[in-house]
Amino acid sequence: MEHTTDSASHTNRDGDHWRAVSPATFRWANWDAESLLFHGETGETHILNALPTLILLALSKGEMTTAEILALCLDAGAPSPQFSDKIHTSLQTLSEIELVELAASP
Amino acid sequence: MSLLLQALRRPGTVRDLSLSAWDRLLREVHAHRLGGRLSCLLERHGVEADCPALVGHDLDAQRCFARYKQSQVRLELRKLNKALAPVGVPMLLLKGAAYALADLEVARGRDFADVDIMVPRTQLETAETALERGGWLSETRDRYDQRYYRRWMHELPPLHHRTRLLEVDVHHALLPLTGRVRPDPELLWAASRPLPDSPYRVLCPEDMLLHSAAQLFQDGEIAGDLSGLLDLHQLMQELGDEAGFWDRLLPRAEQLELGRPLYYALRYCRRLLDTPVPNEVMRAAEAFAPGQLNGRLMDLLVPRVLEPRYPTRRPAHISAWLLYLRSHWLRMPPGLLALHLLRKGLRRGSH
Amino acid sequence: MLTYRVGPFSVRLRTPLHDLIQLVRWCYGTNVDAEPRDLALFNVAVEKGSLSRRLFAPQAVFRTDSETPFQPFPRDHAFALLEWGLNWCIATRAHQYLMLHSAALERDGHALILPAIPGSGKSTLAAALALSGWRLLSDEFGLLDWKTGLLQPVPRAIPLKNDSIEIIRRFSPQADLGPVFPRTRKGDVAHLRPDKQALSRDMETVRPAWIVFPRYRAGSSVRLTPLPRHLAFVRLSQNAFNYRLIGVAGFAAVEHVVDTCSCWSAEYGGLDSILSALDRLPSPAP
Incomplete structure (x- = not known):
């Protein structure tokens, strides 16, 4: 996938507020560890593994900060400190494919 | 009168069609690519159950073009906003994109070829640079063409993103700079409205209708563009319900120098599609009428060229779809198919 | 006319x-x-x-x-x-259907979907199955009605190309082949006519039971491998002509068919062995 200039990619701060893009249009199919997601807003189908699935499911319920997402993932049994990098990368990629976006801070 | 025009004008009348009349109607609908819109109209008037099963299934199936296209438009707009918002360029949505995002009746089943947005003229270069950096390419490489657009046109040469198919037209005015009529973009911006829960703006209702009229009767070829007339008809029906719309319409047309195209829009919508234009508005619009000879000529020509017939040119996106199908049939290796089903970036990003 | x-x-x-x-x-x-x-x-x-x-x-x-x-x-x-x-x-x-680029056949009220990938030998296989007691639903289009999840038959002549013409002639003396059109853009082509049963029952829809992605490899013995559902989803959606166009309906249709069918990838080197393997596919529980 091409990388383009993306406002979300420059700033990954723990205080950022994230939200899912039109989560009402999400449609999931789950088999084993792989999830397939249809996103009605963009008409795209995505295949996702555990981490982005977890993040998206959480964000579907409401806005969260990066720190809250990290806490949630650690809670779900994610190991190690460098895990926070993976979450940042996941958020960034999810943002590039228009599944999540930065919300204006309240 | 053609069966299609009759069906658009009074959807209820399809109840009385014979099988062979349905046969003819089906062909006219497909020639004009209006299947999706007719299907929505029939449903709205509660007569979709009166179609023969074969016709009902076929019209219904054509709606998916509209839904598919609208999701692509939403995606493209999000991408455009991500490129333009950081450099402070506001986006005003025009035509189909505006109808779809404002969730207007006219967007239902409507299929469109490209995304049209307007940016302030003073920020045109900023916008162009940002889009270039964001991966949009100009379809016109030719230096002469580029100069032509910049000098004479009301929009940049068509753009498309290198990873997507949809064409993007970036306007800074409504009509070509060469034309006699040049509505002042400042006025349009000043009257525009923010679209709720979105970063976009749309034209105010009167301007939306005036733009659509200008497109068909000032800028367009008219011929064969029944879909353009149907836009006007449906816009008048829906926007006309807003308090004060008809009172504001004519003064606004005068202000924007779009009286003539508005006159034609009112006249031919009423004549061909029986659009409910208030009598006093029609009378007042006579002030914008052309000279007698010209008027007679238009009366003779317009209904004739708008009457359903088989067009020779198909919309760009249909061509793209057919090309896609052709490629599928030529047994391209599956990896080359433009399905974008697997997002590699996502996999890479999440391991 | x-x-x-x-x-x-x-x-x-x-x-x-x-x-x-x-x-x-x-x-x-x-x-x-x-x-x-x-x-x-x-x-x-x-x-x-x-x-x-x-x-x-x-x-x-x-x-x-x-x-x-x-x-x-x-x-x-x-x-x-x-x-x-x-x-x-x-x-x-025909976007009222999810259009799979697949052959489809029926046995005992259950449908088998054979998606075409280059080199699958789909048409030859469909012809051989149609000549061995399976009812031909379609050769080119697997029409999956996304409102009901049922396959709609669309029996057509099966175009056989080059060597396949002789293979099918040898496979069954009953094969009712039309004239050979030499040197078309796809080589020599002859059409196998759909039999009476396929034609007369062409409005009887069928529930899909098996999805098998066939791959022909000369000299290989037959091998059926279960296919994980998420992979079957990806392959089937890529196989459809109009998956993206019909949006969420396509997603739901593929999800449903993949979820309710048994999904396999098959490698084979000879018609007889793949045919008997397909005959032995377990029928779904009623």
Whole structure:
């Protein structure tokens, strides 16, 4: 996938507020560890593994900060400190494919 | 009168069609690519159950073009906003994109070829640079063409993103700079409205209708563009319900120098599609009428060229779809198919 | 003028070519003139092409109401052109179905979906199955009605290419093959006519039970491997002509069919062995 200039990619701060893009249009199919997601807003189908699935499911319920997402993932049994990098990368990629976006801070 | 025009004008009348009349109607609908819109109209008037099963299934199936296209438009707009918002360029949505995002009746089943947005003229270069950096390419490489657009046109040469198919037209005015009529973009911006829960703006209702009229009767070829007339008809029906719309319409047309195209829009919508234009508005619009000879000529020509017939040119996106199908049939290796089903970036990003 | 039914679609054909009309009658038998003539979905013509060209090499041109999607074919290949043209009509219009690029056959009320990938030998396999007690639902289009999840038959002539023609002749003496069209753009082509049962039961929809992605490899023994559902999803959605176009309906249809069928990838080197393997596929629980 091409990388383009993306406002979300420059700033990954723990205080950022994230939200899912039109989560009402999400449609999931789950088999084993792989999830397939249809996103009605963009008409795209995505295949996702555990981490982005977890993040998206959480964000579907409401806005969260990066720190809250990290806490949630650690809670779900994610190991190690460098895990926070993976979450940042996941958020960034999810943002590039228009599944999540930065919300204006309240 | 053609069966299609009759069906658009009074959807209820399809109840009385014979099988062979349905046969003819089906062909006219497909020639004009209006299947999706007719299907929505029939449903709205509660007569979709009166179609023969074969016709009902076929019209219904054509709606998916509209839904598919609208999701692509939403995606493209999000991408455009991500490129333009950081450099402070506001986006005003025009035509189909505006109808779809404002969730207007006219967007239902409507299929469109490209995304049209307007940016302030003073920020045109900023916008162009940002889009270039964001991966949009100009379809016109030719230096002469580029100069032509910049000098004479009301929009940049068509753009498309290198990873997507949809064409993007970036306007800074409504009509070509060469034309006699040049509505002042400042006025349009000043009257525009923010679209709720979105970063976009749309034209105010009167301007939306005036733009659509200008497109068909000032800028367009008219011929064969029944879909353009149907836009006007449906816009008048829906926007006309807003308090004060008809009172504001004519003064606004005068202000924007779009009286003539508005006159034609009112006249031919009423004549061909029986659009409910208030009598006093029609009378007042006579002030914008052309000279007698010209008027007679238009009366003779317009209904004739708008009457359903088989067009020779198909919309760009249909061509793209057919090309896609052709490629599928030529047994391209599956990896080359433009399905974008697997997002590699996502996999890479999440391991 | 000729009206005939191809599964759920009705065709009105105008053509001055008598040989072509005869072939259509030979192929579609009882489904010719079975429909009212007043209303047809596809209004098509196969014409003779321009006079100047005709003098040198007779041509056939396929037209729909408002378009001519292909270059002219040599006149002798008019039937292949017509079949190809109808594929075009279906693919551009029939979005009430998820259109799989797959063969589909039925046994004991259950449908088998055989998606085509290059080198799958799909048509040969479909022909052999149709000659071995399976009912042919379709060769080119697996029409999955996304409102019901059922497969809609669309029995057509199966175009066999090059070596496959002889393979099927040898496979079954009952194979009812039409004339061989030599040197078409896909090589030599002969059509296997759908049998009476396939034609007369073409409005009986069937619930899918098995999805098998076949791959032919010379000399290989037959091997069926279970396919994880998420992979079956990806492969089947890529196999469909209009997956993206129909949006969430396509997603839901693929999810449902993948979820309710047993999904396999199959490698095979000979018809007999793959046929008996497919015959042994366990029937779904009632």
